[in-house]
Amino acid sequence: MKRKLLYRSIGLTASTLALGILSACGGGAGTSLDVADGGIRGTGSSVGPVSGFGSVFVNGVKFDTDSLGGSVGGDDGVASESRLQTGMILEVQGEWFTDGTGEASGLTYDDTLRGEILIIQAWDIVTKTAIIEILGRTVHIDAQTVVKGKAVVDLAEGDFVRISGWRLPNGEFRASFLGLRSSSNLDDFDDLNEVELEGAISSINTSDETFNIGSQVISYGGAEFTDLAREDLAVGTSVEVEGNLVGGVLQANEVERDDFRRYTLDDEGDIEFVGPVSSAYNSSNATFTINGLTVRVTAETEFDDALSGPDQLIPGLLVQVEGDFESDGTITAEEIELREADSEVEAARTSEIDYSLSQLRIGGVLVQVSPLTIITDDDDETRLTLGDLQTSLELTVEGVDRFNSDGSGYLEALLIERGDDAADSEYELTGRITEMVDDRIRVLGLDVFTTTDTDFDDITKSDLQARVDSGQQPVVEVEYQFNGARFEIQEIELEEDDDD
Structure with a gap:
């Protein structure tokens, strides 16, 4: 298993994400949990990944879009609500309320990057990450990236994709959504040959009317300018360019300010x-x-x-x-x-879905679904709902380890992925030990038990016990099974050992 958690990949230590206590309404399974909702009331802009439909869910708010007639602003081919996909970063203009509902007065979608990819690092099943490149821009894919059009392990050089994501401090990108252009969705792309690039201008030649974003040369002589003038182009200015590649040069059709404009x-x-x-x-x-x-x-x-x-x-x-x-x-x-996952469970569903509370158990772990949860699968364009998890297929949940006021725990899901294969009897989880007494270890609110056959990888049981007794909550990776009466550990190791 040896999976590297997302928060570890950005340098946090095991003790950095301290776990608080939720003020739950009674706590535990069968009661209402206090999970993320619409937060404060506001009127203005809400920008974030789409997490659901039936109206549009963004940032935990269910925005009513009836007044918009299904229209979506933007010029990248996603002109209607029916073409939106979970994971796409959407700008919603409107009003939102403390009960988690809102009224949208406008929707706008814009690709971050678009073009053919180079594979820098193929999908790694250990770290659950991949790195690709588009027009010289490095893009990081992780377990929370929604990939549509083909399985992430099947991405190949030359695939034409759209990326919706965020620019990182070093100028690289983190993908929230990756969508493959295929024969079935050509209408979703505004121009089959048009690519899109954004970033800071690294050099400029006003005589030739060209500038560079990294290694990519852009010719802007025939471009239409939006939100800025030609005179605004300068080294360090961040722009978005749409156009066509001709002999390796991006012939710009349109130049405008980059995606940060949606946060103005x-x-x-x-x-x-x-x-x-x-x-x-x-x-x-x-x-x-x-x-x-x-x-x-x-x-x-x-x-x-x-x-x-x-x-x-x-x-x-x-x-x-x-x-x-x-x-x-x-x-x-x-x-x-x-919004960063710190825990995971990969297993079969082990309880019926409680639709009134949006809860189910996966591998014995109580999973809470919220308006922020993205539910997806390996199928190209399928939009999934909570009811689609009523299945014998393997499910993978990425989320945040939470506690109730009574001390019981659960996993608040950020992403649930339904696999293609039937789940087997072996389960896996990654989470924080909150209690260890004799042979019982509690992780993600689930009691799992050691046996004489349990394999302790790179740590002894006594050393693990000593860490817990000293007040630590070590993050562990656990492979376990259900023996008919209880969940028993086959193998356990410290997650931090993957960073060595």
Whole structure:
């Protein structure tokens, strides 16, 4: 198994994501859990990955889109709501309420990158990551990336894809969505030969009317300019370019400001959005940067239970921010939530679905589905719902380890993927040990038991017990089975050993 958790891949230590206590309504299975919802009330822009349909779910809010007649703004071929896919980063103009509902007055979608790919690192089943390149831009794919059109392991050089994602502090990208162009979805692409690139201008030649984004040469002589003028082009200016490749040169049809424009000041002043932290929290001025915005933290800022405070806001960490624009263009954060998975279970469904509570058990682990949960599968274009998990197929859940007020635990799902293969009797999970007594170990709220046949990989049982007794909550990877009466561990190891 030896899976590397997403938060480890961006450099957090095992103790960094401290787990808080949720104020649940009674706690435990069969009761209502306090999970992420619409947060604060606001009117303005909500920008984040689509997580569901029947209206459109973005940032945990179910936006009513009836007044829009199914229309979506943008010029990348995704002109109607029916063409949206889970994982696509969508800008919603409208109003949202504390009960998790909202009214959309406009939807806008724009690809981040589009073109043929090079494979830099094929999908690694151990780390569950891959690296590709589009027009010289490096794109990171991880377990939370929604991949449509073919299985991620089958991606090949020359595949033409669209990427919806976020720019990282080093100029590379993290994909929220990757969609393959195929014969069945040609209408979803505005121009079959048109590519899209964004990034900072690294050099410019005004005489030749060319500039570079990294290694890619762009000729802008015949381009239409939107939101900026030709005179605004300069080294360091971040732009988005759409056009056609001719002899390796991108002949620009359109040049405009990059995707950060969707986070600009709205007339009403409210915004909620998701993105990776660009620069860490600075205690001297109580700010951090994300998506090109400076965010200010105050004593009134509410933090998700999985974030103990602003000092954990480090570069690359995926978070959701809700707040208000100030007159100087900064944002005062009212609420900050973690959107980075720190735990996983891969197993068969082991209970019926409780539709009233949006709960089920997978491999014995209680899984809570919320409006933020993306449910997908390996099938090309299938949109899945909670009911589609009523299956014997293997399910993989990425999420955040949560606690109830009574001490019981569960996994709040960020992504649920339905596999193609029937689940077998062997289960896997990655999570934090919260209790260890004799042969019983509690991980993700599930009691699993050691036996004389349990294989302790690179650590002894006594050493593991000593860590727990000292107050640590070590992250472990567990392979286990159900013997008819209890879940028994076949193999257990420290997840941190994968970083060696």
